[in-house]
Amino acid sequence: MKISLLKVREDFDNIFCKSLENFLSKKFDWNGEVQANMQGEQVFYVNDQLNVIYPKYIKRALLTDLIKEYSWSPIWWKRQLQRIYSFFAIRFPAEKLFSKGRFSITPAIKNLEKWVFLPGNHSIRVIDFPGNECHVFLKVGFFKGFLENDFNIRRDFPDLPVPKVYNYSSEKHYYSEDKILGLPLNRLPNISERNIALKQARDALQSLYSKTKDYLSSEKYLRELCERLHKNSQLLDNELSGVVLTVCQKLKAAAQSYLPDEILVAQSHGDFQDANILKGKDRIYIIDWEYSCVRSIYYDAFTYELFFRFPQKMLNIYPQAVQKNQNNHENITWANDEESSHITGYRYLALLEDLDLKVQECVSISKITSNESVRTWLKVVYALENL
Ligand SMILES: Nc1ncnc2c1ncn2[C@@H]1O[C@H](COP(=O)(O)OP(=O)(O)O)[C@@H](O)[C@H]1O
Ligand SMILES: [Mg+2]
Numbered sequence: 393m394k395i396s397l398l399k400v401r402e403d404f405d406n407i408f409c410k411s412l413e414n415f416l417s418k419k420f421d422w423n424g425e426v427q428a429n430m431q432g433e434q435v436f437y438v439n440d441q442l443n444v445i446y447p448k449y450i451k452r453a454l455l456t457d458l459i460k461e462y463s464w465s466p467i468w469w470k471r472q473l474q475r476i477y478s479f480f481a482i483r484f485p486a487e488k489l490f491s492k493g494r495f496s497i498t499p500a501i502k503n504l505e506k507w508v509f510l511p512g513n514h515s516i517r518v519i520d521f522p523g524n525e526c527h528v529f530l531k532v533g534f535f536k537g538f539l540e541n542d543f544n545i546r547r548d549f550p551d552l553p554v555p556k557v558y559n560y561s562s563e564k565h566y567y568s569e570d571k572i573l574g575l576p577l578n579r580l581p582n583i584s585e586r587n588i589a590l591k592q593a594r595d596a597l598q599s600l601y602s603k604t605k606d607y608l609s610s611e612k613y614l615r616e617l618c619e620r621l622h623k624n625s626q627l628l629d630n631e632l633s634g635v636v637l638t639v640c641q642k643l644k645a646a647a648q649s650y651l652p653d654e655i656l657v658a659q660s661h662g663d664f665q666d667a668n669i670l671k672g673k674d675r676i677y678i679i680d681w682e683y684s685c686v687r688s689i690y691y692d693a694f695t696y697e698l699f700f701r702f703p704q705k706m707l708n709i710y711p712q713a714v715q716k717n718q719n720n721h722e723n724i725t726w727a728n729d730e731e732s733s734h735i736t737g738y739r740y741l742a743l744l745e746d747l748d749l750k751v752q753e754c755v756s757i758s759k760i761t762s763n764e765s766v767r768t769w770l771k772v773v774y775a776l777e778n779l
Contacts, residue, residue: 415529432496445509529566533759538682574670601658642779650737664692694742703768
């Protein structure tokens with residue numbers, strides 16, 4: 393997630409300082425201070441647009457691969473501008489203008505001279521150049537379960553195309569992983585290359601589903617899902633909780649009328665979207681398994697096709713996308729073809745599961761101070777599904 397978006401959603405500077413202090417003290421037995429926009433010994437610049445926090449004295453060429461995804465756009469003139477921007481924005485003197493803040497670490501730590509930070513949704517990733525690896529640590533006040541998911545699933549299914557993980561420490565809240573090089577699918581200029589990579593990602597997920605699939609009673613599954621939603625929604629503010637419960641009831645009723653008695657579930661990725669499929673030199677990687685969990689078999693396919701993670705985008709494409717998938721099931725049934733005759737029921741179920749995830753995220757992370765994206769999602773689903 394981009395720093396500019398994180399700043400809207402949470403008190404980013406404070407969270408970054410506290411989380412990094414925590415991590416450094418645990419990793420190096422260091423006792424010091426990380427400060428935002430203050431004088432200090434070791435200075436890091438922040439670029440919100442390129443999503444990097446980098447040491448003042450690092451060789452700028454080292455950053456090239458990390459910001460590559462932001463220097464590409466499908467529109468040719470934007471592409472030229474973005475290339476120019478990403479070259480100059482991290483170099484003196486334009487850097488003075490474009491870097492939107494700084495962090496300083498006191499006392500300085502030698503290892504950090506070539507460390508670059510990529511902040512994310514629930515954790516912060518360090519690109520450790522000398523170690524040729526990454527360290528991923530939890531943001532303070534965030535839900536440790538998501539970090540654990542990301543580690544556990546990659547450890548438990550080593551055949552998946554993922555960066556290898558190691559050294560998870562449950563009480564220290566961090567792990568390490570192989571440093572990889574790749575571009576997200578939405579930044580790949582070549583369409584046929586993109587389609588091949590998407591097919592490879594789908595095949596990998598399909599193989600995960602076939603290893604983990606199970607049939608469950610749909611009545612019991614829906615009941616438990618709604619019970620959890622009810623319980624969690626009590627922790628939301630009254631207005632939001634009311635809307636959540638209404639949408640939950642309506643989705644449940646719709647799902648019930650279309651689903652068979654037994655439904656197929658499997659371990660899902662949980663955040664299947666182009667940004668989480670990276671194309672490396674001669675292979676792909678599926679990253680970001682934080683939301684991985686046992687869910688209905690088409691959950692990932694619907695998350696991808698109906699843009700569950702982009703409520704604003706859903707507004708524009710939702711009815712056409714639903715129609716397209718009703719007429720041509722292939723974009724959904726790549727996951728499994730046994731349940732293709734119940735696809736409408738599975739769509740309502742996937743929406744309900746996504747609502748459950750969103751509410752769980754809201755209530756487990758006190759540091760997220762804006763629920764705007766959940767509200768937009770609810771409005772879109774309520775209106776466009778004619779609930
Ligand atoms: N193993 C890795 N090595 C190098 N860069 C990585 C690695 N894993 C992720 N990244 C980079 O970090 C970015 C965000 O990672 P991700 O796990 O999707 O976090 P989030 O979506 O929560 O921000 C990716 O787009 C990629 O650029
Ligand atoms: Mg991601």
